[in-house]
Amino acid sequence: MSLKLEDVTYTYSPGTAYEMHALEHINLEIPNGQFVGIIGHTGSGKSTLVQHLNGLIRPTLGRVLYNGEDIWKEGYPLKELRSHVGLVFQYPEHQLFETDVITDVCFGPKNQGLSPEECRKRAEEALDHVGFPKEMYEKSPKRRVAIAGVLAMNPDFLVLDEPTAGLDPKGRDEILDQLALLHKTRGISVVLVSHSMEDIAKYVERIIVMNHGHVAFDDTPKKVFAHYKELEKIGLAAPQMTYIMHALTRHGRGRNGDDD
Secondary structure: OEEEEEEEEEEEOOOOOOOEEEEEEEEEEEEOOOEEEEEOOOOOOHHHHHHHOOOOOOOOEEEEEEOOEEOOOOOOOHHHHHHHEEEEOOOHHHHOOOOOHHHHHHHHHHHOOOOHHHHHHHHHHHHHHOOOOHHHOOOOOOHHHHHHHHHOOOOOEEEEEOOOOOOOHHHHHHHHHHHHHHHHHHOOEEEEEEOOHHHHHHHOOEEEEEEOOEEEEEEOHHHHHOOHHHHHHOOOOOOHHHHHHHHHHHOOOOOOOOOO
């Protein structure tokens, strides 16, 4: 399984005075089972990019492929695609509308035509994956519940656009730890959009850096952070440890130095 963007360009308000290229000639492939971080400053195109992954946005030019099939060809089942590629928006709790937790998480599986028993089973499994306590099932929904609602549809790819926005450090770490555990235990592909390089560095195996609608870097964290000076020029800072290691190396205390 894989998601692939081939020469994707997306233009807002084409042919008008407000025309703007949000994405230009993007070529990316996200294979099954990968934990990917997408980072960029505001307006870099990262949110527009991920909305192409499950067909919420149609590219102006280029193709989006799921398992080798163009998702915009005539007759392609987009509704089915969204069961395989789940998207959690920024402030996902705003997507919730049921009166209690368990009912809201059952919403997606119910729309897939599953029996009430299977809906309940999937909902409970998804809530367990995000660390939500059973005694809270009848309470009003919150952030983790919104993520669980997407998980309950058993997607192959889970795409999260700034899932920790507005959370305190403890809440942020809890959400990200649960996503890392989910990736490890279920083998689900995770695409995490963030503005925090520190968060991205701790969890992902691949980083895609967006800048003005283009892919500036696409590599392992170590290789991307080696370009920390270029990252600074586009408004991003590498994790603090990168600066410490470079400082130590400059002073002869890196791996090849005499000190441990």
